[in-house]
Structures are given as structure tokens and as C-alpha cells.
Amino acid sequence: MDGMKRQEFDAVSLGILWDRLISLTDEIVSTLxxxxxxxxxxxxxxxxxxxxxxxxxxxxxxxMSVPIFIGSxxxxxxxxxxxxxxxxxxxxxxxxxxDPWLGTGHLYDITxxxxxxxxxxxxxxxxxxxxxPDVGGIGFGSAAAEIxxxxxxxxxCKLVEAGKLNEGLIxxxxxxxxxxxxxxxxxxxxxxCNEVGGRQVLEFMAEYGFDDLMPLSRAIREQxxxxxxxxxxxxxxxxxxxxxxxxxxxxxxxxxxxxxxxxDSVAVxxxxxxxxxxxxxxxxxxxxxxxxxxxxKTLTLPxxxxxxxxxxxxxVSAPAGCILNAxxxxxxxxxxxxxxxxxxxxxxxxxxxxxxxxxxxxxxxxLVTFQGRHPNGRGVxxxxxxxxxxxxxxxxxxxxTTPHPSNMAVVPVEIWETITGxxxxxxxxxxxxxxxxxxxxxxxxxxxxxxxxxxxMTMLGMGSRTRFPARGMFGGGEGRLxxxxxxxxxxxxxxRVELPPGARITIREAGGxxxxxxxxxxxxxxxxxVENGFVxxxxxxxxxxxTVDPRQGTVVRRTAKSKPKTAAKRPAAAKTAARKKTxxxxxxxxx
Numbered sequence: 266m267d268g269m270k271r272q273e274f275d276a277v278s279l280g281i282l283w284d285r286l287i288s289l290t291d292e293i294v295s296t297l298x299x300x301x302x303x304x305x306x307x308x309x310x311x312x313x314x315x316x317x318x319x320x321x322x323x324x325x326x327x328x329m330s331v332p333i334f335i336g337s338x339x340x341x342x343x344x345x346x347x348x349x350x351x352x353x354x355x356x357x358x359x360x361x362x363x364d365p366w367l368g369t370g371h372l373y374d375i376t377x378x379x380x381x382x383x384x385x386x387x388x389x390x391x392x393x394x395x396x397x398p399d400v401g402g403i404g405f406g407s408a409a410a411e412i413x414x415x416x417x418x419x420x421x422c423k424l425v426e427a428g429k430l431n432e433g434l435i436x437x438x439x440x441x442x443x444x445x446x447x448x449x450x451x452x453x454x455x456x457x458c459n460e461v462g463g464r465q466v467l468e469f470m471a472e473y474g475f476d477d478l479m480p481l482s483r484a485i486r487e488q489x490x491x492x493x494x495x496x497x498x499x500x501x502x503x504x505x506x507x508x509x510x511x512x513x514x515x516x517x518x519x520x521x522x523x524x525x526x527x528x529d530s531v532a533v534x535x536x537x538x539x540x541x542x543x544x545x546x547x548x549x550x551x552x553x554x555x556x557x558x559x560x561x562k563t564l565t566l567p568x569x570x571x572x573x574x575x576x577x578x579x580x581v582s583a584p585a586g587c588i589l590n591a592x593x594x595x596x597x598x599x600x601x602x603x604x605x606x607x608x609x610x611x612x613x614x615x616x617x618x619x620x621x622x623x624x625x626x627x628x629x630x631x632l633v634t635f636q637g638r639h640p641n642g643r644g645v646x647x648x649x650x651x652x653x654x655x656x657x658x659x660x661x662x663x664x665x666t667t668p669h670p671s672n673m674a675v676v677p678v679e680i681w682e683t684i685t686g687x688x689x690x691x692x693x694x695x696x697x698x699x700x701x702x703x704x705x706x707x708x709x710x711x712x713x714x715x716x717x718x719x720x721x722m723t724m725l726g727m728g729s730r731t732r733f734p735a736r737g738m739f740g741g742g743e744g745r746l747x748x749x750x751x752x753x754x755x756x757x758x759x760x761r762v763e764l765p766p767g768a769r770i771t772i773r774e775a776g777g778x779x780x781x782x783x784x785x786x787x788x789x790x791x792x793x794x795v796e797n798g799f800v801x802x803x804x805x806x807x808x809x810x811x812t813v814d815p816r817q818g819t820v821v822r823r824t825a826k827s828k829p830k831t832a833a834k835r836p837a838a839a840k841t842a843a844r845k846k847t848x849x850x851x852x853x854x855x856x
Contacts, residue, residue, distance in 0.1 A: 274484045282473065283485055286325035287570055289465045290314050293391065294327035297458035302450025303398040304684060308676045309650050311396040314458065316466060317342055317378075318482035319351070319387050322573040325485075331671055334394050335571035336555030337369050341376050342390060348421040356382045357428030359456055362421045363400065365412070366593060370552030370600040372400045372416050375452065377424065379459035381466045388470065389478050391462035393455045397448050399646040401441035405634040406725025408761040409545040409596035417441050425456060443636060443646040486574030494529035494578050496565040500618045502526050507614035508537070511606055512732040514544045514759070518588060520606055524614045533557045533611060535583035535590070544759070545598035546727070547591035552600050554581040556607035559670060563608075564615060564622045599727035601671070602759070605629055606729070608670040609656075609736075616738065621659050625700065626735035628653015628709050628744050628775030630668040631758075637722035639686040645718070647684060650675050654699050654707025654744055654777030656735060663707030663777035665694055665799075686718035695745070695773065696801045700734075701808035702741030702779020703786050708799055709745060709774035716764045724751075728758025730775035737778035742808065744776030783809050788820040 274282070293314040301307045313330035317323050321342035326335050344367045345360045360378045362368055368376045373396050381389040402409065402416030409415045417438065424431050438452070439445040470478065505524045510517040521537030541547045558576045562569070569575055583590035589607070591597055609626040616623045631651040639645050650673050655663035666675075678689045690713045700706035716722045728747050735744035749758045750771045756762050764770065791811045794800035796818075805813045813820050 489574030625778030703781030741779030
């Protein structure tokens with residue numbers, strides 16, 4: 266690479282070319298979504314699509330991709346090329362794996378990579394990652410004690426060789442899953458999107474007269490690395506530490522991190538973090554590293570498109586055997602249930618280094634797997650996506666029912682009921698569930714589902730925030746805890762529960778933490794929260810010291826040293842704006 270002739274790009278041209286590459290990856294995502302068979306891909310967007318250069322450096326990622334896979338995709342690509350060196354690949358080859366330690370951290374994600382040839386040599390690779398609806402075994406949850414219980418695992422191999430599909434591997438997969446049409450359909454969608462991606466790359470190169478992508482890749486990565494190093498330089502140098510406790514299975518699990526901020530680099534170390542557990546929530550290092558990279562990026566250059574240059578100034582380490590560097594054969598199916606907490610862990614450590622950028626803790630995403638049989642007789646194995654409230658930020662209230670630090674979307678009620686035979690009876694935001702603060706944490710929601718399939722359904726949970734609520738930042742209050750119940754009886758949010766026909770499942774999502782002291786929240790904002798149904802009259806008084814008369818549109822501020830005084834009525838225009846804002850925030854609509 267160093268010996269290649271360096272090609273220079275002016276800033277305008279580089280920006281145009283970079284945008285075109287991102288648009289190209291968006292086309293790959295579109296192909297994947299349109300050809301997929303499961304709602305996990307077509308509705309929830311649990312996917313990533315990446316373009317890499319000939320040396321497996323990522324240069325562009327689809328904007329609707331799961332952001333953290335920018336950290337794992339290049340690593341997986343290099344593992345694939347170690348197994349199948351570039352010189353051994355041919356046009357039409359597709360390499361695949363779902364190995365947790367080589368891919369994204371659990372068996373349920375399948376990663377495919379396809380070389381792009383021009384004039385007989387590889388000029389790029391396209392890669393796609395999707396969460397499969399089933400991989401056999403015990404099912405997607407945290408109930409497994411070791412990896413062998415979780416489903417099939419295949420090493421790095423060729424799913425397609427010189428254009429010929431490996432029918433034997435497809436037959437093995439089809440035989441071991443509960444919903445073979447969806448699983449195989451999604452696999453074929455991955456093959457298709459990578460083929461389309463290869464064509465798009467070649468058309469892009471032809472349009473701009475490129476016979477090699479390496480000069481452009483180098484320019485993009487150098488620009489991104491330079492921008493990242495400059496932005497890191499705005500952080501206060503020093504060593505920062507944080508720890509958080511999470512609910513485990515035999516007691517709390519402690520997460521610990523140390524973050525060293527230097528002039529133009531950041532090092533994250535998880536030494537001191539607790540050991541692995543005999544349940545499917547352990548986190549392979551590839552995933553923990555990706556979450557750490559994502560966390561630093563969002564605090565520095567969140568709008569910078571994802572590529573390998575962006576992550577170059579960031580290093581991550583964790584002791585082997587801790588829950589953030591799990592070793593085989595520990596189970597990892599629900600690795601996100603623990604791995605997502607890397608982000609609030611890092612944010613908390615860097616609160617003093619970037620107080621205007623960090624975020625209060627979020628209620629976190631909640632994935633619940635349902636397995637059983639549809640009233641029409643076909644198998645069901647799918648995920649109900651839900652989310653707690655978003656943590657508040659400096660000057661910004663947390664969004665309600667919005668996943669963080671991932672970005673999956675909620676499956677529409679009508680589609681969910683159609684594919685499962687179940688019924689969603691109610692779905693509404695829970696007032697007072699967001700942590701109080703100068704900026705209020707996002708609300709959780711309550712969802713009631715009923716098993717109307719006529720058959721026994723199995724529910725596998727991976728819920729967190731049942732014992733340790735989302736913490737506020739800089740004096741902000743905690744969000745409300747998550748809770749699951751069946752027919753009114755509480756159940757463990759990480760448990761495997763059998764649901765007879767007619768059973769009702771109630772899921773109450775956790776609220777996000779607040780930012781800043783609640784006493785500093787403007788009384789008019791508290792009134793707006795009450796009018797919008799985000800805060801009750803009782804909550805306004807108890808959490809904010811504000812007495813509200815929503816019928817009159819007035820607030821009364823109570824303090825220990827002065828008599829209550831009535832504030833002026835809020836202008837009618839402000840009330841109208843609040844109602845419009847409420848209308849756009851339908852329960853569960855957040856991504």
C-alpha cells in the first residue's frame with residue numbers, strides 16, 4: 266500500500282465521492298430490506314451493510330445500519346481473509362460465518378462478505394450482517410448455560426463458491442431451525458444484497474474513472490482519522506474511571522472502566538469488570554470493543570460517517586475471562602443485554618471530560634423472543650422489539666421509548682399480530698417513568714400482549730433495568746425500573762416462560778435518567794409535560810416542586826423560603842405546539 270502512487274482529492278471532490286459511497290451502501294441496505302423474509306430485517310432493521318477496500322478497511326456503512334458493527338465488520342473481514350486469502354478467491358464467492366468470536370458476538374448474527382473483481386483482481390469487498398429469526402437450539406434468550414445449547418455454529422466457510430450455492434450447508438441450516446422459510450429467505454437476501462453491492466461498486470468506479478479504490482479509501486480514512494484526533498484534542502486530558510452494577514443471575518455484576526484521554530488518542534480498559542456467568546449474556550470482546558468505539562465516537566464526532574479511519578485513534582482492552590471478554594464455551598446469545606451497558610459506562614467516565622456532550626443513562630432496548638405455532642399451523646420464532654426511555658442530554662429531554670445505544674425499529678402492531686397470531690391489547694406511555702431533571706428522561710411504555718394463537722407460546726426474555734434504574738447525570742433523577750408480568754404475576758425479565766393460550770404478558774419499559782437538578786426545570790416545561798401526559802400533577806409537585814393546574818394552564822412554584830406564587834398562563838401558541846409535538850410521538854414509534 267505504501268508503495269502505491271498517492272492520489273490527491275480536493276475537499277469538495279472528496280465530500281462528493283464519500284457521499285456517493287454512502288448512497289451506494291444505502292442501496293445495498295434497501296436491497297436487503299426489500300428481499301428479506303423476516304420482520305427482524307424488513308421492519309426492525311437489525312442489520313448492517315458495509316463497503317471495504319481491497320485491504321479490508323471499511324470505507325462506508327449504510328445510514329440505516331446498526332452503528333456498532335462498524336467496529337466488528339473489518340475484524341470479521343480479516344478473519345475471513347485469513348481463512349481464504351484474497352489470492353484464492355474467485356468471482357461469485359460468498360464467505361460466511363456466525364461464529365460469535367469471529368463475527369458480532371452471538372450466533373444469531375450471520376455475516377457475509379463478497380469480493381468485488383475488476384479486470385481480474387479484487388478492488389473491494391461488500392459485507393452484510395443480519396440477525397436471523399432462529400438458529401435452532403434453546404432459542405434467542407439468556408437461558409443457555411453454554412454456547413452449544415444456543416444453536417448451530419459454522420466456522421468461516423464459502424456459502425457460495427464461484428457462483429454455486431453450497432446446498433449442503435443450506436440443508437443443514439433448514440433442518441435445524443423452527444422457521445426455515447424465514448431463515449433461508451434472509452440468507453438469500455444477504456447473498457442478493459452483496460451481489461447488488463458489487464455491481465454498484467463497479468458502476469461507481471466506472472462513473473468516476475477509477476481502476477482502484479485504494480487512493481480514495483486512503484483519503485477518506487486519513488481525513489476521518491485527522492478529524493477524530495482533532496476532536497479528541499478538545500477533551501480535557503486525564504484518566505477517568507467509572508463503574509456500574511447490573512442485575513446478574515447469582516447477584517450483581519460489576520462493570521468497571523478506565524479511560525485515558527491524551528492529546529489525540531483515547532484508550533479504554535475494562536480491567537476490574539466481573540467474570541462471566543452461566544447464562545447467555547456474556548460478551549465476546551469483538552462486541553465490547555465495538556460498543557466502546559461507538560461510545561467514544563458519539564461523544565466526539567457523531568455525524569462523521571463510519572469508516573476505519575474514525576476508529577484508528579481509539580484503543581480498547583479487557584482481561585480475558587471477564588464478562589466483556591468472554592471465552593468459549595460461555596453462552597453469548599443475549600450479549601447485548603450486558604454489552605449495551607458499555608456506552609453508559611464510558612459516558613459516565615467521560616462526564617468530567619465532556620460535560621456538555623454526555624448523556625444520562627437510558628432505559629435500554631428490550632428484546633423478547635416468542636416461539637410457538639401460528640393459528641394457521643406454521644411455526645413462529647420472532648422478536649418483539651421494545652425500548653425504554655432515552656437518557657436526557659444537556660438542553661435536550663430524553664425521547665420516549667427510543668432504543669439506545671442501538672437503533673432498531675418497532676414492528677407495527679398490525680404486522681406483529683399477523684405473523685404471530687398474538688394480540689397487542691394496549692400500548693401507552695407511562696407518565697412519571699422518565700427521570701426528573703432540568704432535562705427530563707424519556708418515558709417508558711406499558712405494552713400488554715395476549716396469546717391468542719391457540720397454542721402454547723414460549724417467551725424468552727433478556728430484559729435489564731429491573732433492579733438498577735437508569736441513573737441521571739449531574740443531579741438528574743433515576744428513571745423507573747422495567748418489569749415483566751404474566752397474568753398479573755411478576756416474572757424474571759430474563760426468564761424462559763411458557764404462555765398457555767389466553768395468557769396476558771405485561772411489559773413495562775424502563776424510563777431514562779434525567780440531566781441536571783429537577784429544581785432547575787422551567788415551570789412552563791413542567792406544565793407542558795403535565796398537559797402532554799408525560800408527568801402527573803402529583804409527579805410535578807413531588808419531583809419538581811411545582812403545583813400545576815392543567816385546566817387553567819397555570820403553574821405555582823413552591824419553595825421552602827417563599828410563599829407559592831402563580832405564574833402567568835402559558836401562551837395559547839405554546840399549548841398548540843405542545844399538542845402537535847405529542848401527536849408526533851406516538852407510543853413505540855421511536856427508533
